[in-house]
Amino acid sequence: MSQHPEIRKLKHFNAPSVHGNRLWKSTWLLMDYLHRRGLPKDVRVMEVGCGWGLLGIYCAKKYGVKVTSVDVDPEVIPYLKLHARINEVDIATVRKDFDGLRTKHLQKIDVLIGADICFWDTLVKPLKNLILRALRARVKQVLISDPGRPPFEEVAEYFISKKGGEILDWTAQRPRRSEGRILKIGNMTNLRS
Numbered sequence: 001m002s003q004h005p006e007i008r009k010l011k012h013f014n015a016p017s018v019h020g021n022r023l024w025k026s027t028w029l030l031m032d033y034l035h036r037r038g039l040p041k042d043v044r045v046m047e048v049g050c051g052w053g054l055l056g057i058y059c060a061k062k063y064g065v066k067v068t069s070v071d072v073d074p075e076v077i078p079y080l081k082l083h084a085r086i087n088e089v090d091i092a093t094v095r096k097d098f099d100g101l102r103t104k105h106l107q108k109i110d111v112l113i114g115a116d117i118c119f120w121d122t123l124v125k126p127l128k129n130l131i132l133r134a135l136r137a138r139v140k141q142v143l144i145s146d147p148g149r150p151p152f153e154e155v156a157e158y159f160i161s162k163k164g165g166e167i168l169d170w171t172a173q174r175p176r177r178s179e180g181r182i183l184k185i186g187n188m189t190n191l192r193s
């Protein structure tokens, strides 16, 4: 995918600097999870740390749900827009970091998703606080996938012990093989259908 001529063209002008320079394999984990578990109609999804945005694009294309994709790095947005155009979906984009997503933004969504977004120790506190704000804003489900890096595990342990979170060891074969962990907080059954 990185070698596609359209992507190579974009690389001349847009250089993501916080690891949003490619599609990360944890995206396949959540795509596979959603493929197996489904997503109710009419839910509003927010993908945080979206990078090239494929996970949110998958939700919009496969389930026709409304998706807002958020990233701190504006340089990822042209890559997301290209993929959204190719997949013929509309995705709202917002440039914010985890701390910038406040209750007023989170009240407008039902599901918060993110793939490989807790890769530095400095991201533990902002991600933990974002999830806590999301739960207080009555977001019904939070799903975060990761290869199993220590900062992610720290966030996961907190939500397992304090907020009824679950950790799932997950292997996806399609669309690409990927192995890792999914932190799941809340339940799809509480979602509007």
Ligand SMILES: C[S@@+](CC[C@H](N)C(=O)[O-])C[C@H]1O[C@@H](n2cnc3c(N)ncnc32)[C@H](O)[C@@H]1O
Pocket: 017, 018, 019, 020, 021, 022, 023, 024, 025, 026, 027, 048, 049, 050, 051, 052, 053, 070, 071, 072, 073, 076, 096, 097, 098, 099, 114, 115, 116, 117, 119, 123, 126
């Ligand atoms: C490893 S990449 C993963 C991208 C995408 N989710 C994927 O799976 O391909 C991490 C992404 O998180 C974004 N990011 C890093 N720190 C962030 C923060 N504090 N708030 C929002 N996004 C952040 C980066 O810009 C980057 O796009």
